[in-house]
Amino acid sequence: MKSIIGTSIKRLFILLMLAVAVGCGSDSSDSSSSSDTETETSDTTGYAIVDTGQEGCYDGDGEEITCPEPGEAFYGQDAQFDGNQPSYTDNGDGTVTDNVTGLTWQQTPVNNGYSYDEALAYCESLALGGYDDWRMPTTKELFSISNFSQGWPYLDTSVFDLAGTAVSKDEQYWTEPYVGTTVEGGSDAAFGVNHGTGHIKAYPAGVSGPMGNYVRAVRGGTSYGINDFVDNGDGTVTDHATGLMWQQADSGSGMDWADALAYAEDSTMADHDDWRLPNIKELQSIVDYSRSPSAIDADNQGPAIDTDYFEITELPSGTTDYDSDYGYFWSSTSAYFGGDSPEYYYAWYVAFGTAVGQDGSDFHGAGAVRFDTKYEGGALGEGGERYYNYVRLVRDADK
Template sequence: MQYLFENQSFKISVLTITIGALVGCSQQLQVITNNETPLPKVQFIVVDTSQDNCFDNSGSEIICPAENNVLYGQDAQYLGVQASYTNNGDGTVTDNNTGMMWQKTPDYDHYSYENAISYCKNLSIAGNTDWRLPTIKELFSLADFRGEIVNPRNESENTPYIDTDYFDFEYDKRMAYIGQYWSITKYTLGPVHDTEDVEAAFGYNFADGHIKAYETGYTFGTNNKNIHAPGNFVRCVRGEENVYGVNDFVKNNDGTITDQATGLMWQQSDDGVRRDWQTAIVNAKTSNLAGYSDWRLPNIKELQSIVKYGGKVGSWPAINTNIFTLTGSGDTSDPLWFWSNTTQGDFKYTATYISFSKAFSKKNSSASKYYDWHGAGAQRSDPKSGIPSDYDMSSENATDLVMTKNYTLMVRTVK
């Protein structure tokens, strides 16, 4: 071991430098230049959604049903890896499951996509300067599905989709639904919205609980700036890159796939049947695929864990097609939308799904043409029952295509 400084009272190793013990020595030891902590080690652990109530098809809260009930199998009835955070008392929060360290308090300014990247790159908190904009899977790891918007005009009645015991959050003063936070993850499969040339990147809305693609301010496939550059919020992260969200799939040659990164076993191919939410739940819990009897409908964070973000233009679906087989056509009559067992907090008569194909919307309720408005890999919600014409899923910005029957990929936890 080589020593940088030595006298009769102490030695300092290049491998073990303890700043606190060296009062008055900082000028002598030029190697000690900052207070940065080591880059956190990261694990791909799918943290539970924290949803703790059960609901019927109309959205009414119910006592979680018994195992022989058709509505048994909801998110709240399966205890996953529970969220665990540490407030470090220095403006940062550590996720004790994933290892990632997060910015506790955003500055609540709206940033364009490129400015969001620069903001994190230039951020210094608690002596750490290696902050970055998170991927969409990293960002979604913070999602807490106890959230809901009860009254858009009175934020005190609302609950954000993030644990405010640890993370600071403010609703946008213009509208309670505006709570979009950028991720670094660009949508590469095609343009979005109704101009057919808008480049987008994914974000998560901690106000209303959805993953959607938002305009970066560039024209798709070019470096040309355009007028579509809305501002989103930013919450930066630090930790090892290219770990969280990286799958390690193994084919079991029995109709199942094991993700060795997360410890989840998946149905390899959907069965080609679109079902309403209740029937999807029943189908999963009664399955004996590959001899296992503990299949279930995945929660929304488990389902999002197998999305393949990125890829070449037009390479739908947003999943590893060397591993999984999705049978639908992916068009507006048969979109590749897959149920989770997680109820959407804002509209509890709906359940969340992942769109592995285009996330179709149209400009408004009177428009006729649907576009890939939010991108493959978006997380939205559909009514649990009924027929699509019974519902109008319109907002001020778009009218989503509505389905009341979606596909399923079952999951089980590897023992």
């Protein structure tokens, strides 16, 4: 069991690092001088994961199906479990408050491509809704407003505006620096969330203008996205911040998406029979963005997960360009990627090791969120496909 003192120190350290990393906050103005429509946001004490919004069930070829019953193929996918449903308040002043997370968001981003540093400066100077304490969101904060009810965009546009004039793969928004090195960005890369395609990846941080990224500023509590893990001593780990219980070890071998769903349904680990394949937001919640196999600093080298609590299988030597690297992990969430009619023949995954391209180099960054086809021989992916990914199961801790 990890000590309470050790956990508290680690949480304090992460809070301090977040303050340095986002670097975009400023002293707030007197809220009493703002308009009657402003909404106060209090510091968020938990890490409430907003549901993905996915409502349909799909087979391995992307066809929508009647959601399966227990024991049937493809049972246990995203749409069959309800989480914290999205709830927003339009404050009428260019801001939106997320009633689940407690964060307040800039409703309409500026249609301008920024470098990472330019985006930080933009947040620093922003005065909106009677406040000037706007900052750059972390990756977990920005991913919290992603919506997977369909895609393109992966955002509820009845609540949030896009920066661009049309839905495209260029709807990329900065979040936080990447500790590793990437093919495109070298040692100067930063993460972003793409609300056009749904991905999380690392981009070259110094590029601006047409090749730069957008920014959507946030304000509110800085504790959102910070985990509070406890080792239960029975092969499980509880995150008291999210209320989720996790499988401590992973599946130990890769499998396709249908087998991943079946693996979850068949598990009776720690005397619980309600294990499931996590949806993509649940799975992304346990990413540790301070770590990467390609990290420049040796202290940050390793899988993008807290190895004080979780075990993770190391890939065989030669799988990628790194001496130690780790696999991709399936979620239960299907992915839509264009077409005249919705086609969900992909499923989302999180790369807890490097997210490599065809040559085995770190292209998208450890902690990236991408998708692959659900089985070998399925519809063509984007390149560097892995059809057999790992699994880490989850359940609600309070059941």
